[in-house]
Amino acid sequence: MPPFVAFAGMLGGLAAVRWVYKTAQKINRELEEARLSRAAEVAQTAEIKTLRRDPVTGAYRPG
Numbered sequence: 001m002p003p004f005v006a007f008a009g010m011l012g013g014l015a016a017v018r019w020v021y022k023t024a025q026k027i028n029r030e031l032e033e034a035r036l037s038r039a040a041e042v043a044q045t046a047e048i049k050t051l052r053r054d055p056v057t058g059a060y061r062p063g
Helices: 002-046
Strands: 051-053 060-062
Antiparallel strands (some): 051 060
16 A cells, blocks of 8 residues: 555656646746737837927927
8 A cells, every 4th residue: 555655646746746837837938928018018119209399380399
């Protein structure tokens, strides 16, 4: 009986390690996607032109 218990414990341990590994991979993938989307969002805001005041008319224009 003790060898069976040791074998069952070993299988349970391997299953737990596999579950932890897959969960860590999933979390890292989600974090990477969030980081890339934030970087893309910053790049989009960098392309927006600011408004500057035209000294002649006083109106604000892109540029």
